[in-house]
Amino acid sequence: MMNGSCLCGAIRYAISTPVAELRACYCRSCQKLSGGGGTVNAMLPSASFRITQGTPKRYTTVADSGRTLHRYFCGDCAAPIYSQREVNPEMVSVRAGGFDNAPEMKIGMHIWTKSARSWSKIGSHIDPDAKQHPGQPDAPTRA
Numbered sequence: 703m704m705n706g707s708c709l710c711g712a713i714r715y716a717i718s719t720p721v722a723e724l725r726a727c728y729c730r731s732c733q734k735l736s737g738g739g740g741t742v743n744a745m746l747p748s749a750s751f752r753i754t755q756g757t758p759k760r761y762t763t764v765a766d767s768g769r770t771l772h773r774y775f776c777g778d779c780a781a782p783i784y785s786q787r788e789v790n791p792e793m794v795s796v797r798a799g800g801f802d803n804a805p806e807m808k809i810g811m812h813i814w815t816k817s818a819r820s821w822s823k824i825g826s827h828i829d830p831d832a833k834q835h836p837g838q839p840d841a842p843t844r845a
């Protein structure tokens with residue numbers, strides 16, 4: 703069992719499945735929402751992710767992949783919590799920076815590397831042994 707929260711602590715959540723591998727996304731949406739080079743996420747079955755305190759706000763956009771994506775965040779501190787595809791609600795993508803007691807994890811795949819900023823390019827901090835994809839991988843990977 704792993705827990706996490708937003709910055710102010712109003713939203714709390716629990717994850718009931720082991721997380722060993724993370725996915726980094728460098729799409730323009732993730733850059734804009736994070737205010738940084740992108741996001742780092744755990745791809746989890748929705749059944750293993752549960753909000754235990756508070757109610758996140760929802761912002762819905764069409765992602766760079768062309769899919770409708772619901773993004774959930776704290777309405778008080780604006781921290782991103784997780785996102786969910788409209789066509790694939792069985793999976794959630796949880797922002798790894800919110801984890802409280804994260805055990806050993808590594809980034810196994812980097813996606814949307816073609817839109818990575820010049821200051822977050824491959825070779826500066828991307829592990830060359832990790833999988834890389836210039837856009838959206840064809841099928842969702844399971845955690």
Ligand SMILES: [Zn+2]
Nearest residue numbers: 708710776779
């Ligand atoms: Zn908050």
Ligand SMILES: [Zn+2]
Nearest residue numbers: 727728729732
């Ligand atoms: Zn992204």
